[in-house]
Amino acid sequence: MSLWTRSGSETPRRIYLDANATDPLRPEAREAMLAAADLTGNPSSVHRAGRMARAVLEDARDQVAKTLGVAPLNCIFTSGGTEANVLAMHGLGQGRRFLVGLTEHDAVRKSVPAGAPLTWLPVDATGQVRLDVLEAELAQDGPPAFVCLMLANNETGVLHPMAEIVRLCRIHGAHVHVDAVQAAGRMALCVEEMGMDSLALSGHKMGGPKGAGALLLRGPAPARLDPLFEGGGQEQGRRGGTPPLPALAGLTAALQASLAQPAQPLAALRDKLEQAAVAAGAVVNGGTAPRLANTTNLSLPGRRAQGQLMRLDLDGVCVSAGSACSSGKVAASHVLDAMGLGDLAAQAIRVSLPWNVTEDDINQFIRAYGAMAQSAAPTIAG
Numbered sequence: 001m002s003l004w005t006r007s008g009s010e011t012p013r014r015i016y017l018d019a020n021a022t023d024p025l026r027p028e029a030r031e032a033m034l035a036a037a038d039l040t041g042n043p044s045s046v047h048r049a050g051r052m053a054r055a056v057l058e059d060a061r062d063q064v065a066k067t068l069g070v071a072p073l074n075c076i077f078t079s080g081g082t083e084a085n086v087l088a089m090h091g092l093g094q095g096r097r098f099l100v101g102l103t104e105h106d107a108v109r110k111s112v113p114a115g116a117p118l119t120w121l122p123v124d125a126t127g128q129v130r131l132d133v134l135e136a137e138l139a140q141d142g143p144p145a146f147v148c149l150m151l152a153n154n155e156t157g158v159l160h161p162m163a164e165i166v167r168l169c170r171i172h173g174a175h176v177h178v179d180a181v182q183a184a185g186r187m188a189l190c191v192e193e194m195g196m197d198s199l200a201l202s203g204h205k206m207g208g209p210k211g212a213g214a215l216l217l218r219g220p221a222p223a224r225l226d227p228l229f230e231g232g233g234q235e236q237g238r239r240g241g242t243p244p245l246p247a248l249a250g251l252t253a254a255l256q257a258s259l260a261q262p263a264q265p266l267a268a269l270r271d272k273l274e275q276a277a278v279a280a281g282a283v284v285n286g287g288t289a290p291r292l293a294n295t296t297n298l299s300l301p302g303r304r305a306q307g308q309l310m311r312l313d314l315d316g317v318c319v320s321a322g323s324a325c326s327s328g329k330v331a332a333s334h335v336l337d338a339m340g341l342g343d344l345a346a347q348a349i350r351v352s353l354p355w356n357v358t359e360d361d362i363n364q365f366i367r368a369y370g371a372m373a374q375s376a377a378p379t380i381a382g
Contacts, residue, residue, distance in 0.1 A: 012316030081202030157295025185258035203251030
């Protein structure tokens, strides 16, 4: 039997290739969550049960901070990546003008403080920020800049040249905020060494639970940060609310486990997938730029993304058409539009490999994608 076909009598097993929407829960994270869930105390209570819970919370903070290169008091736990991004922008961006990449996630694009000066930063055809435009904008007169550029794009996996971005921002006294939700756990990160001023991450993108994230701030001393809400003064008064201890324990365990897993096997499986997809007629969007090892964005000329998703789903393959944060809607990607892809933007799907992907999963995708590409294309209106 050809790799492109399967018998009509076979029932396809379901495979999950949408890790950038959410990664499957790692066993290490599940174990840590269950252990933390057995603790009764509130970490803010002073009795023995509270102290036991507090010890777990601060151990998680110490581990995340050490792993990502910040002081423990500059690791602020949040409900996820969106809150971490919004907290940074509103808590650190007062009096600054915002320079925001056109390919940023909507958690950043839609969270610029009301009334703040805003400039959109264009990207080149690969999806990397135009450094010449960034440099020119930084040199403009006015208040210092607050620059928002994600490390790894959630739709294409393309990496911005962060070292050069940080260098330019240092020259002009700009604050560099990095949405590292897709990058954390998938590549080595050190805030102090890389030089960004603030960084957001999310647990469920690395095999941890949903509902847990962190904002990391550079510097040895606790950074000033205006809270979005004060609550009971938790997180050194910078983020109110009782911390979700099981979720944070799971985030920490997932981060440690993810960084112990080499990226090379994922990259090899991604490359195999891409080679087969290109042979079937696909275009790899952003494929010439440095990318995450697990992510590929494929346009199939003449095929709307919605139809591709439905066909692949019938063949047991779970992928997406970009961000999973649009209430289940499939629309043309602002990321691919910003890259100048024209009609290809509406014909793209995202394949993002989870930590537990197998070669059999890749082979099943290749069969399903090849069969879809060889079938008669529906007429595209408009």
